[in-house]
Amino acid sequence: MPAVIDPFYAMEINRLAHRLKAEGRSVIHMEYGQPSTGAPAAAIAVAHRVLDTDSMGYWESPELQAGLARHYRRSYGFDIDPGRFVLTCGASPALVLALAANFTAGDRVALARPGYVAYRNVLKALHLVPIEIACGAETRYQLAAAHLEALDPAPKGAIVASPANPTGTIIEAAELEKIAGICRDRGIAVISDEIYHGLSYVEPAQSMLRFAPGAFVIGSFSKYFSMVGWRLGWLLAPADRADRARAFAGNMFLTAPSLSQHAGLMALDAHDELEAHVRVYRRNRDLLLQALPRLGLDRIAPPDGAFYVYVDVRHLTDDSLAFCKTLLVETGVATAPGIDFDPVDGRHHIRLSFAVSTAETEDAIARLERWFAARSR
Ligand SMILES: Cc1ncc(COP(=O)(O)O)c(C=O)c1O
Numbered sequence: 001m002p003a004v005i006d007p008f009y010a011m012e013i014n015r016l017a018h019r020l021k022a023e024g025r026s027v028i029h030m031e032y033g034q035p036s037t038g039a040p041a042a043a044i045a046v047a048h049r050v051l052d053t054d055s056m057g058y059w060e061s062p063e064l065q066a067g068l069a070r071h072y073r074r075s076y077g078f079d080i081d082p083g084r085f086v087l088t089c090g091a092s093p094a095l096v097l098a099l100a101a102n103f104t105a106g107d108r109v110a111l112a113r114p115g116y117v118a119y120r121n122v123l124k125a126l127h128l129v130p131i132e133i134a135c136g137a138e139t140r141y142q143l144a145a146a147h148l149e150a151l152d153p154a155p156k157g158a159i160v161a162s163p164a165n166p167t168g169t170i171i172e173a174a175e176l177e178k179i180a181g182i183c184r185d186r187g188i189a190v191i192s193d194e195i196y197h198g199l200s201y202v203e204p205a206q207s208m209l210r211f212a213p214g215a216f217v218i219g220s221f222s223k224y225f226s227m228v229g230w231r232l233g234w235l236l237a238p239a240d241r242a243d244r245a246r247a248f249a250g251n252m253f254l255t256a257p258s259l260s261q262h263a264g265l266m267a268l269d270a271h272d273e274l275e276a277h278v279r280v281y282r283r284n285r286d287l288l289l290q291a292l293p294r295l296g297l298d299r300i301a302p303p304d305g306a307f308y309v310y311v312d313v314r315h316l317t318d319d320s321l322a323f324c325k326t327l328l329v330e331t332g333v334a335t336a337p338g339i340d341f342d343p344v345d346g347r348h349h350i351r352l353s354f355a356v357s358t359a360e361t362e363d364a365i366a367r368l369e370r371w372f373a374a375r376s377r
Pocket residue numbers: 033089090091092093116161164165193195219220221222228232233
């Protein structure tokens with residue numbers, strides 16, 4: 001039977017936001033997890049040049065694979081064979097590759113709830129069985145080793161995401177190590193989604209590879225590198241599995257866009273520009289963490305990284321989609337409903353993305369303050 005795939009409700013909010021904008025309303029987009037900045041200047045400059053000079057055929061750039069190996073040496077001190085990087089059209093197909101490389105229909109795969117909507121939906125589309133584990137404040141809304149230890153029978157796999165979407169929480173190194181140990185002992189394959197690496201406001205997130213060298217790691221140019229629409233990412237596969245994953249990638253989508261691969265190589269060295277974005281996110285995060293509790297929104301998952309705050313609004317609603325729509329219509333602030341990330345308790349949560357400018361963050365806070373003040377009169 002074909003899998004039933006749930007919609008992405010934030011898209012409904014985004015459509016409403018664009019309708020309001022077309023009617024002349026001012027909207028602040030905090031519903032999608034995407035930087036409002038463009039690609040780094042050096043990436044754009046090389047793209048202009050390549051457009052004029054390159055025929056842009058199917059291609060997997062050896063220079064970009066070598067660049068990613070350098071990036072991992074610089075960021076984590078790992079020495080990785082560039083051939084282990086399978087270049088993809090963003091993290092999304094890398095997730096499909098990782099799941100297809102590890103599991104067969106009917107396999108059970110554990111993941112945290114709340115979590116990124118595509119995990120559950122792609123698992124279902126591949127006829128795999130999501131084992132969603134309710135994760136609350138006691139584990140920082142994250143999968144923990146104890147969860148994986150308690151599952152009986154052991155799942156075939158686990159998806160770990162740190163920093164996570166929608167919460168931004170990071171799994172500490174000691175816990176990652178424990179997770180890796182349990183997975184090794186129980187024969188659980190680890191898929192580690194590290195798409196938000198580079199965006200940390202506490203200690204930098206550790207790569208799962210440090211503790212589980214056989215893990216499949218997913219990365220992307222969409223978030224830290226501010227290149228969402230360029231559709232470029234990678235799967236970092238174990239040495240003996242990379243070629244099979246690459247063959248599967250070739251059959252699914254041939255190669256990543258060649259223009260983006262040229263540009264991505266330049267982005268890897270655009271530290272000053274990218275770190276300036278992180279400073280803006282940090283400032284926005286601080287402003288929100290100061291303002292939201294004043295509005296009675298004080299149950300917030302610790303936003304260690306990424307660019308989200310995931311807020312418990314159960315005292316205001318038990319229908320987060322309807323709440324997000326009302327908030328958007330009455331304030332112009334677009335947010336994502338928790339049901340995208342948690343089909344059970346998500347009706348009590350909303351997610352705000354602070355990957356916007358600081359002026360927009362301040363404006364959003366002012367609008368929320370006025371809205372809450374009017375409600376309490
Ligand atoms: C946790 C997580 N993984 C993967 C993705 C997919 O990103 P992309 O395909 O743009 O690289 C996203 C997008 O928001 C995400 O939040």
